[in-house]
Amino acid sequence: MRVLSVLLLGLWAITATAEVYRYVDAQGVVHYTDKPPRPDAKPAALPPLQTMGGYGTPAAAGAPATAEAATPAAAPREPRYGLKILSPVADATLRNDSAGEVAVSVAVSPRLAEGYRVQYTVDGSRVGEPGGTQATLGPLERGSHLIGALLLDADGREVARASPVIVHLKIENARPPSAQPARPVAPQKPVTLPAAPRSGPPG
Numbered sequence: 541m542r543v544l545s546v547l548l549l550g551l552w553a554i555t556a557t558a559e560v561y562r563y564v565d566a567q568g569v570v571h572y573t574d575k576p577p578r579p580d581a582k583p584a585a586l587p588p589l590q591t592m593g594g595y596g597t598p599a600a601a602g603a604p605a606t607a608e609a610a611t612p613a614a615a616p617r618e619p620r621y622g623l624k625i626l627s628p629v630a631d632a633t634l635r636n637d638s639a640g641e642v643a644v645s646v647a648v649s650p651r652l653a654e655g656y657r658v659q660y661t662v663d664g665s666r667v668g669e670p671g672g673t674q675a676t677l678g679p680l681e682r683g684s685h686l687i688g689a690l691l692l693d694a695d696g697r698e699v700a701r702a703s704p705v706i707v708h709l710k711i712e713n714a715r716p717p718s719a720q721p722a723r724p725v726a727p728q729k730p731v732t733l734p735a736a737p738r739s740g741p742p743g
Contacts, residue, residue: 559583560686560706569683570663572706574631621700622649623658623691630705640711641678646689646702648673655694661704662687682711 562584563577564570571577572584627645628634634642646658657670662677663686670692677687688704 560704569681571684571708572663572686573684574706619650621691623647623689623700623702625687625689625702625705628687628705628707631708632705633708633710635710635712639678640680640682640709641676642680642685642687642707642709643674643676644687644689645674648691648700653694656699657692659690659692660688661690664688666690680709682709684708 559574559576560583561573561576562570563573624647625644626647628642636642644660648656648658652673658673658675659666659670660668660675660677662680667677668675685707686704687707689702690698691700693699
């Protein structure tokens with residue numbers, strides 16, 4: 541069991557330290573990726589993830605009782621919340637119509653207390669009003685976006701933060717930014733050429 545805990549902790553550390561790169565392509569579309577698009581690319585500046593503090597080491601079995609053990613127990617502390625984005629999954633490609641909307645759902649552990657709400661973010665900025673564990677974000681432009689979520693208490697303070705996910709939105713009915721609608725061509729009138737003169741027989 542101890543070996544399994546160490547392995548899980550190592551996997552969490554690798555995920556938490558993954559770099560996210562932001563770049564703009566030739567058509568002006570913003571992309572986010574976990575792989576550097578160029579050798580000289582620098583990671584995007586993202587808000588830090590919330591870390592959970594450790595718990596105290598339990599007393600060894602058979603240890604002598606102390607005066608502190610006889611004191612009344614302190615008031616229970618506020619539970620530590622965990623927040624995770626369930627949908628969309630990381631690096632998902634979403635094909636949408638011209639609305640450009642993205643449905644998001646999160647999981648909160650333990651259950652939400654009264655007055656607690658979820659604030660959703662797109663590309664590091666808060667969008668919409670805080671609400672429940674499901675929301676529809678948009679309209680968003682085509683390209684890559686960073687979807688995140690924050691858990692706020694009844695006073696609006698952040699108590700937990702989900703690891704953001706990168707999604708790639710493809711809008712089926714959208715024109716490329718540089719495309720221009722074709723102009724109608726006026727119909728051309730037929731041109732009538734004069735008849736060639738006919739030559740008579742020699743005199």
